[in-house]
Amino acid sequence: MLGHHTSCFHLPLQRRNLKVILLNQLPSIGESQTLSPDNDGRNLPIVHRVFHKLVIRLNLEIGLSCRSLTGYCRDQHNFGSERNMDLGIRGKTAIVCASSKGLGRGCAEALAADGVSLVLSARSDGPLQETAAHIRKTYGVEVTAIACDITTEEGRAKVLAACPDPDILVNNAGGPPPGHWSDWDREDFIAALDANMLTPIALIKAVLPGMMARGWGRIVNITSQSVKAPIPILGLSNAARTGLTGYVAGTARQVAASGVTINNLLPGSHDTDRRRGLDTSIAQSSGQAVADVTKDVQSEIPARRYGTAEEFGATCAFMCSQHAGFMVGQNVLLDGGQVNSTL
């Protein structure tokens, strides 16, 4: 019997029962075995391959999402967790900015896994189209990919033209470059403010009236732990993100009664290109090897590791869910305990 391997995901009761019955036909898989089925399940043991095909067939017949097909082994055997919570956002539409890679992509995948259609953006078209294709194929949701610089008026206009009335907005953009407090002049601050404060504010202002009129909306801004505890080499980020945080604190409370929530999600150190770039930059200035810098940084994190984009995305998806309707103007820190504070 499957025991704790049984997963119900977020299916309505009838479908869920059907799936649980099917799952209970499977013998248990050893804990140490990692199963990430490829798209037709060829890499699974034979009994799981048969089951995989059966579920695909059933899903095609009864219209379940691709996530509930191909996710069943990954969720149970790579992460060993149960996913029973229905986030209540199936069929909604989200704009996820700066989402071909890293944390934005993590948020996009987590929302897609719960049946949310997406509008993605990034500057480089190639990786963006690859991400969009992967999400369509894996989760079976509609994905529109807009190659643009979200920090420009033109870029934002393109994204909003593709999706003028999103239910969910996840604001994100690349972070400002590191440096010393004496390095930056007016133009550097304006660029950081444009990217990490004024861009999210412009998008919030564009989508908020529609969300309020419809009586439901979720806005999550990806900011940084630097809002809670300044990071010395990221003075531009410290400054710009704090400005956004102040705007959100006031605005979220003015619109909460209309059913729209605005919150910030603060990454600590996550294993993405951005983090690898920062480690490289520290290594260059200190003369250490990059691997040693990473080891040092991780040793300062109570969890002793970097976070993953998947963990970040799952938290974001919860903040976008029906369950998070009473979360207003909050700064949710996801940092493995790195910021050393009681509150």
Ligand code: NAP
């Ligand atoms: P990442 O891995 O470098 O990914 C950045 C993503 O954003 C890519 O898809 C990139 O694609 C896109 N992007 C960057 N600038 C853009 C722009 N102007 N317009 C449209 N798309 C853009 O970065 P990440 O680690 O996910 O970081 C996301 C945000 O979280 C950043 O603001 C970062 O500073 C912040 N943050 C990250 C960490 C961490 O540890 N990872 C910690 C604290 C804060 P293109 O390059 O093709 O545009």
